Amino acid sequence: MAGRSPTVNQEAGHSSAADSELEPEVFCKLCLSQQPTAASRELQSCRCMFCTACLQQYVQLAIMEGGGAPITCPDMACQKSGVLLDSEISSLAAAEQVELYQRLKFERGVKLDPSKAWCPVLECQAVCSVQPSTEGQPGAVACPTCQTVFCSGCRGLWQDGHACPEQQPMILSSLSNGSSDADVSIKQCPMCGIYIERNQGCAQMLCKSCKHTFCWYCLENLDGDIFLRHYDKGPCKNKLGHSRASVMWNRTQVVGILVGVSIIVLVTSPLLLLASPCILCCMCKPCSSKKKKKKKQQKKKDVSQPDRSTS
Template sequence: MSPLSPEVQLDPSKAWCPVIDCQAVCSVVPGVEGMPTPLPCQACHAIFCCSCSQPWQDEHVCSSSQALTPASSEDRCSPDTPIKQCPMCGVYIERNQGCAQMLCKNCKHTFCWYCLQNLDGDIFLRHYDKGPCRDKLGHSRASVVWNRMQVVAVLVGVSITMMVTFPFLLLASPCILCCIFKPCRGKNRKKKKTKRNPESAPADH
């Protein structure tokens, strides 16, 4: 896994080992909020600070003015937090701006950023027409209507294509089946001929 992997960078319960030759993924042990905590690496046995990633020493003080403390469960559930977990696979996802309809790159699950409701089958984005997430999609009403018109056009186009091609497929199905099963019949006939006419040994004079 690359040190630039967003799954580790966005997960407050994981951290990269700062040793260049190691760079293993370490599990962060929850400590006192705002206080530096030593984190041992299980791979190279180095001990570093989980807040500033510097080597751990007695009476350690973080060199960074802002300690990276894990977010609480209340902060993760807040609608304003920029990092949330996918409700399907649990991978951490970061949202800066834009659409509230989120697609998890790990499991391809589609959900609402605000209420985490499943949106896999909501191709018309009806979820944002009512309820607590009304008008929170992040796009103008005109763009939503345009998107729905495009979806309808695609569905109508597919339906028309199926209606036009179905009669031709129905008429061509006997020819297709004949082409499929004809080689099999030829092989069966050859096998029957070899069984009926076995090779006879030359007679002795």
């Protein structure tokens, strides 16, 4: 009995190694590699799976650069565009980063909420409720903490005869120098209202907060303008910031991609129809379980045969 125990332990060790080799893996689209299921995470909102290490790096970067915006699924092709839950963010980031994200998220919510406003007094910075005024005109807001009364539009102190424009722009040095609105380096996103700075580059802007694409000059929506036709006519004609050759090259690339995808679909569709029975057979659970059992039995036989020859 004592002489057989090493053989039994050896067979057990080989069987455990075989089980680890048969462990299912997940392809992570962030690191582009196969990862074990135990080292992967599934997002609850969209069911997309990534390795935990990549998700941790992605969440940390999104907290530092997102400004409190919702952290969405890192897969750009995700059809549901899932948003990570607070519990998922807490499990993927450090405690101080989670606290920073919650603070930025709250500040962003106050900034985007027309019924709320920050008290302009630096020593106070309380959240005040803004009552809707008649005909959309700015009104007086009283801070419940420091009792300061300020304008809901320009955030200036409310005084007798206070006049506030309909839209109070951000105070910029470029405007004070007498330059036009097109030369302003900071504007608000027309979708979410967050401030965006443009140092250089083309006039087609992408908001990092809400993923909205718009023209820098006229703030028109460019989400569906894949050929950049907006800059062919109208007041923004030839203001894209690129040469005519680069624009034509961009359109050629877009057309080439669309034509390539259509050709691939036309070519592969008959092949997919012919191969569909084989694909369904491979995906059948009883067949896959039988194949796994056969592999395990074959490996056990390969392990046991050398042991018998030596005995």
